Amino acid sequence: MSGAAISPGHVTSADALLEVRGAAKNFGAVCVLKNISLQIAAGEFLTLLGESGSGKTTLLRLIAGFEQPTSGEIWMGNERLDTLPPYKRRVNTVFQNYALFPHLSVRENVAYGLRVKSTPKGEIAGRVEEALRMVKMIGFADARPATLSGGQQQRIALARALINRPQLLLLDEPLSALDANLRKQMQSELKALQREIGIAFLFVTHDQDEAMALSDRIALLRNGALEQVASPREIYSRPATAYAAEFIGQTNLLRGEINNGMVRCGALQWKTSEAGGPALFSVRPEAIQLADIVDDTTGIVQFRGTIQQQIYSGASELLEIDCGENQVLRVRIPASGPLTGEREFVFSAADAVRVTESSDAHASPSKDHESQ
Amino acid sequence: MYSRAYKAAIAAPPLLWVSLFLLLPYALMFAHSFWIVRDGFLVHDWNLQNYRALFTTPLYLQVFLRTARIAASVTLCSLLLGYPLAYYLSFHAGPRKDLLYQLVIVPLWVSYLVRGYAWKTILGSDGVLNGLLQYLHVTREPVSFFLYSPFAVVLMLTHIYTPFVFLPIYAALEHIPRPLVEASQDLGADRRATFLRIILPLSIPGLIAGATFAFVLSLGDFLAPLLVGGPSATMIANIVQSLFGAAYDWPLGAAISVCILLITISLLFLTERLEKRWAFR
Numbered sequence: 285m286s287g288a289a290i291s292p293g294h295v296t297s298a299d300a301l302l303e304v305r306g307a308a309k310n311f312g313a314v315c316v317l318k319n320i321s322l323q324i325a326a327g328e329f330l331t332l333l334g335e336s337g338s339g340k341t342t343l344l345r346l347i348a349g350f351e352q353p354t355s356g357e358i359w360m361g362n363e364r365l366d367t368l369p370p371y372k373r374r375v376n377t378v379f380q381n382y383a384l385f386p387h388l389s390v391r392e393n394v395a396y397g398l399r400v401k402s403t404p405k406g407e408i409a410g411r412v413e414e415a416l417r418m419v420k421m422i423g424f425a426d427a428r429p430a431t432l433s434g435g436q437q438q439r440i441a442l443a444r445a446l447i448n449r450p451q452l453l454l455l456d457e458p459l460s461a462l463d464a465n466l467r468k469q470m471q472s473e474l475k476a477l478q479r480e481i482g483i484a485f486l487f488v489t490h491d492q493d494e495a496m497a498l499s500d501r502i503a504l505l506r507n508g509a510l511e512q513v514a515s516p517r518e519i520y521s522r523p524a525t526a527y528a529a530e531f532i533g534q535t536n537l538l539r540g541e542i543n544n545g546m547v548r549c550g551a552l553q554w555k556t557s558e559a560g561g562p563a564l565f566s567v568r569p570e571a572i573q574l575a576d577i578v579d580d581t582t583g584i585v586q587f588r589g590t591i592q593q594q595i596y597s598g599a600s601e602l603l604e605i606d607c608g609e610n611q612v613l614r615v616r617i618p619a620s621g622p623l624t625g626e627r628e629f630v631f632s633a634a635d636a637v638r639v640t641e642s643s644d645a646h647a648s649p650s651k652d653h654e655s656q
Numbered sequence: 657m658y659s660r661a662y663k664a665a666i667a668a669p670p671l672l673w674v675s676l677f678l679l680l681p682y683a684l685m686f687a688h689s690f691w692i693v694r695d696g697f698l699v700h701d702w703n704l705q706n707y708r709a710l711f712t713t714p715l716y717l718q719v720f721l722r723t724a725r726i727a728a729s730v731t732l733c734s735l736l737l738g739y740p741l742a743y744y745l746s747f748h749a750g751p752r753k754d755l756l757y758q759l760v761i762v763p764l765w766v767s768y769l770v771r772g773y774a775w776k777t778i779l780g781s782d783g784v785l786n787g788l789l790q791y792l793h794v795t796r797e798p799v800s801f802f803l804y805s806p807f808a809v810v811l812m813l814t815h816i817y818t819p820f821v822f823l824p825i826y827a828a829l830e831h832i833p834r835p836l837v838e839a840s841q842d843l844g845a846d847r848r849a850t851f852l853r854i855i856l857p858l859s860i861p862g863l864i865a866g867a868t869f870a871f872v873l874s875l876g877d878f879l880a881p882l883l884v885g886g887p888s889a890t891m892i893a894n895i896v897q898s899l900f901g902a903a904y905d906w907p908l909g910a911a912i913s914v915c916i917l918l919i920t921i922s923l924l925f926l927t928e929r930l931e932k933r934w935a936f937r
Contacts, residue, residue, distance in 0.1 A: 386936035
C-alpha cells in the first residue's frame, strides 16, 4: 500500500495522540483491514463501531501490538509503534473477558504493570490503592478474581490497565459480558472516569446505542474499511453512506433521479440544487410528520400515503406508510392514538440527506430493500 | 428414579472387579508380610521379623536410596525435556502443532520391552553408539559404562516416561487462556517475565502431575535395570522380584512391597494436595 511513501522521520500531527496511517491486515488470503487511516486526539473518546467481522477488534490489536499490520504504520507522537513489541508500547488494554490473572489477588493483578517494571515497593502500594479507589474496589484488594462478579472483575481490569498511566486506553468490547442494567451503569461510570482522568479511550463495540452514548467520535467500520468517522450527532444527522444511515438508527432510503433541479423518488419529489443523475437519500422516520395545513411549501416535501401498520412504543409510535409505486416509508410520530386510512405527510427537504451507495457492491441494499 | 436393585446391579461388576483384583491381592500381600518362611515352608506365624530385617539390613536401604535417586533423576530429566517440548508445542508450533503432538505420543504405542531392547542395542559394547564413536575416531575402544549402569537406566526410563510428563504439562499449557499472555505483555512484561509470572505458575498442576507419573512409575520399575542396568543399578523392584522368585521369601518381598505401596500412596496424596493448591479454575 501507499504506506511505503511515508518518510521515516514522520511525526504525527500536533493535535493527534495516535495516528494510524494506511494500515492493512491480511490473514492469509483474507483481507480483514484495508488501508485504514485514523487519528486519535489526546483525551478523546473514540469508538470503533461495526458488526462482527468488520475488523474493529483487529484494528485495536494492531495498536496494542498483538498483531502486525501487513502494510502501513502506526505512530504515537514521534515514536513508531507498529515495530515495537506490545510490552514496549505506552498503551494499555482492557480485554473483552477481562483476562485477570487467576492465580493473583486483586492487589497483585493491579500491581502487575508496576511490578514487571521494578517499581519501588512503597510506590506500588500507594498507586495500587489509588487505582482501586478510582474504580471503587478498595475493599477487595485481597480477593481472588474468581470470587468477584462480572462487574467487579470489569473494574479490576480497568484499574489494572490504568496503573501504568497510559495516554491511550484500548477497550475491547469491555461491557459485552455484563447484563443490561449493569451495562448501562458501567457505561456512565466509564464515561465519568474517562472525563476525570482525561486520557484518550479507544473503545470497540458492536452496539450502536453504546457508541452514541459514550463517544466523542465514532469510527464506523465495515468489511475492513472505514465507512465514516464523525461525532455521534453528525453521523446520525449527516450519514455519509447508505450503510452508515441504516446501521446507526433507523432510516428510510429513497432511491431516485435528479433531473433539472428536481429530485424524483417514486411518488416523492422536491427541488434541489444538486447535480443531476441517480441519487440516494436518507430520511429519518422522525423527520417526517403528519401534515397540518401547509401554507408555505418552499423546501417542504409533501406526500399522501396509506397507513399499513402502527407500532406503539410508549412515547412514540412507528407508522408504515404505503405511498404507492411500491414505496413504503417509516414515520415516527409522538404517541397520538390509533390512526387509519390515507393521510398527508411532510418532511423538510433539508432532512433528506444525500448518501453514497455503500462502497462494497456485495452488500449494497438490494432492490427489495429499496425505499423502505 | 432407579430402583435399589438396578443400582446394585450396575455397581456390582466394578466392585467385584476391584475386590477380586485389587483389594484381595493387597490383603494377601499385607498378610504375607507378617508371616515367615521356615525350613523352606511358608508358616502362618504372625510376627514383625520381616519389617525388622528390612530396616536393619543395609543392603535394602542402600538399594532403596539408589532407586529413589534414579527415580528422581528420571523425573528431573523428563521435566527438563518434557516441559520445553510442551511449551514449544503449545505456544510456538503454529500449524505443525497437531503433527508434532502425534509424534511425541507415538512411542507410547510401542511396547516397553521393544524400547528396552532397542536401548540395549544402542548402548552395548558392539552397539550403535560405540560403533559410531569408533567410526568417528572419538574413542578407540568400546565404552563400557554406556550399558549396565545407573546411567543407562536413567536414560531408558527418561525416554519412556518423557511423554507421560509431556502430556499433563501440555494439557495445562493449552488451558491457559491466551488473553492472559497478551494482558501480561500489554502491562509491560517481556516474554521472560510473562513466562515466569504467568505461564509457569499456571502450569504447575500439570508439572506436578507429570513429575508424579515419572517418579512413581520409575520407583516401581524392574525391567529397565534388568535389561540395561546390571548389578550396579539394581532397583528395589528387582529385589522384590528375586525374593518372590529364586530366593523364595514371599513374606520379606511382601513387606518391601507394602513399604513401596505406602510411600507411593503418600506421594500421590501429597501431590494431589499440591495440585489442588495450585489450581485456580
